[in-house]
Amino acid sequence: MYKDNYIINTPISYRKKYGQFFTPSLVASIMAKWVIENQPKTILDPAFGLGIFYEEISKLNLENKWHFTTYEIDKNILNYLDNFQNNNNLTIFNQDYLASDINYYDAIICNPPYMRFQKFINRHNILPKIEKQIGKKLVGYSNIASIFLIKALQQLNLNGRLAFILPFEFFNTGYGKEIKKTLLEKYLLKQIIIFANEKDIFPDATTTICILLCENNQTKQDVKITNINSNQEIQNISNISDYYHHKLTNYQLPDNEKWTPIILSLISHTTIPEGFCKLSDYGTFKRGIATGANNFFALNKTKIEQLQINDNNISLCITKSNLVKKAIFTDDDLQLLIEQDKTIYCLDIKDNNDTAVINYIKLGEEKAYNQRYLTKNRQPWYKLEKREPAPILFGVFNRGRIKVIRNLTTAINFTCYHGFHPNLLGNNLIDKLFIYLISDLGQEIIKMNKRSYGNNLDKFEPGDLNNSYCPSMQQFDLINEQETTQIIKIAKIDEKKAITMSNELIKQIIKH
Structure with a gap:
């Protein structure tokens, strides 16, 4: 109910500013079941939102005592979470996860914010800190979600599990190469879930999305590929680990190649005809x-x-x-x-000695066109x-x-x-x-x-x-x-x- 209230009372421009779109309970449920299977004692959600993952995990009646740590930068959204404030097994930090210190967890579950990294105001202050924490350069990363993932992977305990929602384009990007390399070399990636009709399942989504399921068990396994077509299909899944359509070895997912055509070739009827070239x-x-x-x-x-x-x-x-x-x-x-x-x-x-051109250049400079991102880095602008x-x-x-x-x-x-x-x-x-x-x-x-x-x-x-x-x-x-x-x-x-x-x-x- 508070999700509906929040969406009704919050302008879409505001939600876009914070990269907010919310996880449907059916999807949150299969992610929650995955991460708690090893009976974790400590659970992290780097982007709490309206608390859907905490809710779904709470429904599962874990036998062991567990504590849920989460970060939420938006004070406005926290005002809708009064029903969570007195829960002893929940700690909410009203701060940016990317600026937080490194701690380690048995389970991590997240639907990260979706915005370009260039629009992230504090990126110049936070990037050096994250690079020091993870020991990697983050030049060229263009999406906040990928930064959330690479930091979260660093915080996963041995035998810990992670479930992460990501934009599907991640598999094709240059900045995704290093993350894919980490996922494969450390044998973390266990399953990729693709949604064929994301608008039916994720009505708020602004990008085609997928889910990565990872486990830090240091065990080399084939990567399972799951293709989900409808909410009804999700309702019939009792254990997501057992529900898959294909398997790929690490060799079939080279980190220096785009994964989208590899994955789509498995779940679509399109194949490359014999003899074709690049x-x-x-x-x-x-x-x-x-x-x-x-x-x-x-x-x-x-x-x-x-x-x-x-x-x-x-x-x-x-x-x-x-x-x-x-x-x-x-x-x-x-x-x-x-x-x-x-x-x-x-x-x-x-x-550029032509009088008309000189006058037009001056007019452009009066309107500060020469001070824009691309123009100010050109000589002449x-x-x-x-x-x-x-x-x-x-x-x-x-x-x-x-x-x-x-x-x-x-x-x-x-x-x-x-x-x-x-x-x-x-x-x-x-x-x-x-x-x-x-x-x-x-x-x-x-x-x-x-x-x-x-x-x-x-x-x-x-x-x-x-x-x-x-x-x-x-x-x-x-x-x-x-x-x-x-x-x-x-x-x-x-x-x-x-x-x-x-x-x-x-x-x-x-x-x-």
Whole structure:
């Protein structure tokens, strides 16, 4: 009841500030049963929230005496916890867990806050302390949840158990590599629980999540993979250790590789066809130009004329994802956007002695654009990264089908798209690669490397795309130029028909 009251009375902006989303009791129950199986005497919850884990453990009637220690930074949320205040086996610290001293526990259970580490105000003071505590550098960590996990693992007693909710993207990130290495080398990771329909099970979630179950028993075991589809399925699980669908050895989960495609290949029907190679064999996906101040650098025709900036200091540029509506982006489409006065140019200074440019730079400095995070670290601050026009553009964020654009113009692009830049081998395969990327199979295989953020929102980094699979040169050779040209022509006017034709073509080359 107090959970409902808290959510009703607390603005979502406030909950997002503290990275709060709450664990459903069914999920909390299976986590609680896991961590108390070895009869722990000391239990830690680094992020108490509304106390669901304490409640679930209390229901289990442990035979031994136990004490529950927890941290909660938000004073507002503690006001809803009056019913916990007089419990002798509970200690609540109203402070940040990451700033706390290292103590050791028989069991640790946690749904950590979900926010980017860059938004964590005290990170510069706390990071050095945590690094000293755990003996590791934490450069590049971008999510608070991962910092909670790596500290908690340090605090787990011998034979202690840990259950942790984490964003599923953790398995694909660079900062996750060191944590995965620790989990494997110390034989801590015992089970990964995946939720196929997280919105049904975690209605408050803002990211696709999973659960890690760990045990510090120093015993090498296969990692169990569990795929849960519904609340009804959770209700029927008596012991989560016995409920799994696959097992993976440590060798099948290399710490230097992305785990998402490995895990998803077990629980999905998508497999990599024989003979496929990496997309990186044909070129490289790069992120678009990061300006640090799009409002300053993105220009339309009217503004350029008002500022009197000459053509030598501007470039054609796709500054927003929604500027491109069709799968084939042509010069005619570009010209229409120019006539509609869309921001289809960017400032690209080649002559900084030009009077109009000097005046515009001064205007930018008056508005403090030069003091933003990216701009203040550039010399000079208004100098953009160099990018050539990319013949294939790939949507960074996607819902449902991935947005893939065949760019037939000379426009460069901002970070709304990743651009594919072919090598010598890929130069002659651009249209065939595009056909593969819009096909259903191509989309499914690319999505094996996605980073999921809930609400069916998927994100891709350039490395995710470069490590994806596509047909080999020999397989692409089975597609003749006439078929390729026909599909490109159709895609200009009927994308659905082009996708259907692409599907048939890709099926044919796989059968050979």
